[in-house]
Amino acid sequence: MERKLIAIDLDGTTLNAASQISPKTKAVLTKAREAGHYVSIVTGRPNRISADIYDELQLDSPMINFNGSLGHIPHHHWRDEYQYTFNKEIALDLLAHRQELGINMIAAEGKNLFLAVRDQPVEVGFFPSVLQSNQILNQKTLLENPTSLTIAVDRSHQEHLLSYLNLNFGDEIDAAPWGGPNSVVELGAKGVQKATGVEVLAHHFHVERKNIVAFGDEHNDSAMIDYAGWGVAMQNATTPIKNLAQDVTTLDNDHDGLANYLENYLKLAE
Structure with a gap:
C-alpha cells in the first residue's frame, strides 16, 4: 500500500465526548505510523490546547491549528512554518462596538498570542475561567495581528453580527458560527x-491528493474532506459532511469510530 497522509480532526472525531483519546485510538494511530503512514492533527483548536494531545500521541509531524491558519511543528523550528493573520483593527472595532453587537466575549489568538475580554460569564470550554491581568484584550495589549478571533455573542444577535462582519470586513476575513x-x-x-x-x-510529505485520508465531523472539516482523496465522515458527523465524504465510519467518536475504520482501511489488524 502507498504511504497515506492521515489528516485527523480532534473534537468529535479523534477525541471522545470527554475530549480524550482512547487507548484504542492511540494504539491504531501508532500502528499506522509504524506501517509508514503519516498522521497529522488538523484542528480548529488553538495550539495552546492541542499540543498536549499531540504529545500524548507522540507525533513528530507538523500540526495544523486554527482551521488551517497556523502550520507548525510543536517544540521544534520548522522552516515551512506559516501563520495567516488579519488586521488587528478588526478586533479593536468589535471591541468598541461590542455592546450594540451583543458580544459577551472576544478572544484574540495566534501562535504566541492569547488576549480576551469578557463582559458576561461565558461557558465556552476553550477559555480560561479567570483571565490574568496580562491577558486582557484592549488597545494597549493587542500589538500584533491575530490569527483568530473567537466571539461569544447573544444568540439573538448572531445574524446581526454576521452581517456586520460581512459588510465591514468581508473582503479580509471569513466568519463562521460554531456548531x-x-x-x-x-x-x-x-x-x-x-x-x-x-x-x-x-x-x-510528498503525498499525492489521492493518498490523503481525512476524518471530520463538522462544517469546518468540509474543505479538508473535499480536498482529500478519501474523505471520511464520522458516524456522528453532520448530514452535509456525510454527503460530502467518500465514506462514513460505522461507529461514532465515543466508540472508537476513527480507530476501527483506520484499522480496517489500512489493514493494520494483526
Whole structure:
C-alpha cells in the first residue's frame, strides 16, 4: 500500500465526548505510523490546547491549528512554518462596538498570542475561567495581528453580527458560527481553511491528493474532506459532511469510530 497522509480532526472525531483519546485510538494511530503512514492533527483548536494531545500521541509531524491558519511543528523550528493573520483593527472595532453587537466575549489568538475580554460569564470550554491581568484584550495589549478571533455573542444577535462582519470586513476575513450549543462566531483570514493546511502537509510529505485520508465531523472539516482523496465522515458527523465524504465510519467518536475504520482501511489488524 502507498504511504497515506492521515489528516485527523480532534473534537468529535479523534477525541471522545470527554475530549480524550482512547487507548484504542492511540494504539491504531501508532500502528499506522509504524506501517509508514503519516498522521497529522488538523484542528480548529488553538495550539495552546492541542499540543498536549499531540504529545500524548507522540507525533513528530507538523500540526495544523486554527482551521488551517497556523502550520507548525510543536517544540521544534520548522522552516515551512506559516501563520495567516488579519488586521488587528478588526478586533479593536468589535471591541468598541461590542455592546450594540451583543458580544459577551472576544478572544484574540495566534501562535504566541492569547488576549480576551469578557463582559458576561461565558461557558465556552476553550477559555480560561479567570483571565490574568496580562491577558486582557484592549488597545494597549493587542500589538500584533491575530490569527483568530473567537466571539461569544447573544444568540439573538448572531445574524446581526454576521452581517456586520460581512459588510465591514468581508473582503479580509471569513466568519463562521460554531456548531453545537454555544453561540460562538470564529473569524479567520479570508479563504483560509483546513484544506490550506492539508495541502502544505501533502507537499511536505510528498503525498499525492489521492493518498490523503481525512476524518471530520463538522462544517469546518468540509474543505479538508473535499480536498482529500478519501474523505471520511464520522458516524456522528453532520448530514452535509456525510454527503460530502467518500465514506462514513460505522461507529461514532465515543466508540472508537476513527480507530476501527483506520484499522480496517489500512489493514493494520494483526
